[in-house]
Amino acid sequence: MKEFELQCPIPNASEALIKMGHGGGGRMSQRLIDDVFLKSFANDSLDARHDAAVFNVGSKRIAVSTDGFVVRPWRFPGGNIGSLAVHGTVNDLAMAGAKPLSLTAAFILEEGFAMANLQVVVESMHAAAKAAGVEIVAGDTKVVERGKGDGVYIVTTGIGEVLSTSTIGPQSVRQGDAVLLSGDVGRHSAAVMSVREGLSFEEPVLSDSATVHHPALALISEGIEVHCMRDPTRGGLCSILNEIARDAHVGITVDERSIDVQEDVRGICELLGLDPMSMACEGRFVAFVAHQHIERALGILRSFPVSAEAKLIGRVEGYPGEVCVRSQIGVTRVLDLLSGEQLPRIC
Ligand code: MG
Numbered sequence: 001m002k003e004f005e006l007q008c009p010i011p012n013a014s015e016a017l018i019k020m021g022h023g024g025g026g027r028m029s030q031r032l033i034d035d036v037f038l039k040s041f042a043n044d045s046l047d048a049r050h051d052a053a054v055f056n057v058g059s060k061r062i063a064v065s066t067d068g069f070v071v072r073p074w075r076f077p078g079g080n081i082g083s084l085a086v087h088g089t090v091n092d093l094a095m096a097g098a099k100p101l102s103l104t105a106a107f108i109l110e111e112g113f114a115m116a117n118l119q120v121v122v123e124s125m126h127a128a129a130k131a132a133g134v135e136i137v138a139g140d141t142k143v144v145e146r147g148k149g150d151g152v153y154i155v156t157t158g159i160g161e162v163l164s165t166s167t168i169g170p171q172s173v174r175q176g177d178a179v180l181l182s183g184d185v186g187r188h189s190a191a192v193m194s195v196r197e198g199l200s201f202e203e204p205v206l207s208d209s210a211t212v213h214h215p216a217l218a219l220i221s222e223g224i225e226v227h228c229m230r231d232p233t234r235g236g237l238c239s240i241l242n243e244i245a246r247d248a249h250v251g252i253t254v255d256e257r258s259i260d261v262q263e264d265v266r267g268i269c270e271l272l273g274l275d276p277m278s279m280a281c282e283g284r285f286v287a288f289v290a291h292q293h294i295e296r297a298l299g300i301l302r303s304f305p306v307s308a309e310a311k312l313i314g315r316v317e318g319y320p321g322e323v324c325v326r327s328q329i330g331v332t333r334v335l336d337l338l339s340g341e342q343l344p345r346i347c
Pocket residue numbers: 051091092095230231233
C-alpha cells in the first residue's frame with residue numbers, strides 16, 4: 001500500500017503520517033475528523049455530523065453538501081467518476097431531507113489526461129445531473145503536473161431545499177426505530193475492485209451508483225416519520241451504523257440474513273478477503289423510521305426501481321454506541337469500525 005505524507009499539524013510526531021486507506025469510514029478517519037477538522041472548524045452544522053449542513057436562508061431551510069471524488073480507475077462497470085460525483089452529492093443532500101437544486105463542480109486534472117476521456121466524464125456528469133433534475137451552475141478547473149495527479153479528481157458541492165419540517169439526522173433517532181435498507185449492498189466496491197484486480201466475469205458486476213433522492217423524499221412527502229437517513233458509501237453499512245449509534249447514543253441491532261448481497265459480489269468478497277458489510281454502495285440508503293410506519297415506508301420505497309428491494313434490516317435497540325449483527329447462523333456479534341479503510345479510493 002502506498003503512503004504519502006501530508007503536512008498536517010498533529011502534535012504527536014508518530015501520528016504525523018496519514019496513510020492512504022485511512023481517509024474513509026474507519027477509526028483513523030474518525031480521529032482525523034475529531035482531532036484535526038472539528039477541533040478547528042467546530043460549529044453547530046459540523047457538530048451535527050450529518051451528510052449535509054442545514055441552515056435557514058430567509059424563510060427557507062437550505063442544505064449544503066460537498067464531496068471529493070478520487071475513484072481509481074476513473075471508469076468502472078456501471079459508471080465513471082463524473083456520474084459518481086453527481087450521484088454522491090445529490091444523495092448526501094437527500095439524506096438531510098433536501099430536494100437537490102444545483103451543483104457546482106471543480107475538476108483537478110493531471111497534465112496529459114486525454115481530452116476524449118474528459119469529454120466522457122463531463123457527458124456522463126451532464127446526463128446524471130439531468131436525470132436527477134439538477135443543473136451544474138458553477139465550476140473550476142485546475143491542472144497539476146504530470147505524475148502529480150491520477151487523471152482526474154472532481155469535487156462537487158450541492159445546494160438543496162429541505163422539505164422535511166422535522167430534523168432528519170442522528171439526533172432524531174429513537175429507541176425502537178426501524179432500520180430500513182433500500183437494496184443490496186457492496187456492488188459499487190465490487191465493480192471498482194474487479195477492474196482494479198483484473199478479475200473477469202461472464203457478466204461484469206455493475207456499480208449500484210444512482211441517485212436515491214426520489215424514494216428518500218417520497219418518504220417525507222408521504223408523511224412517514226423519518227428520523228435519520230444515510231447512504232452507506234465509504235466504509236459501507238458498518239461505518240454508517242456505527243456513526244449513527246455513536247452520534248445518537250443508541251444501540252443498533254441488524255439481521256445479516258435480511259441484508260442482500262449479490263452472489264458475484266459475495267464471491268469477490270471471499271476472493272479478496274473483504275466483508276460485504278464494509279463495502280461501499282453509491283445508490284443505496286438506510287432510513288431510520290418510526291416503527292409504526294414500517295409497512296407503509298417499505299411500500300413507498302418498493303415503488304421506485306432504485307429501491308425496489310428495500311427491506312427491514314434491524315431495530316434501534318441494544319447497548320448505546322454499539323452495533324450488533326445477528327449472523328446467518330444466528331450468532332450475534334459486535335460490528336466494530338475497521339481500524340483503517342478497507343478499500344481506499346473507492347469513490
Ligand atoms: Mg453520505
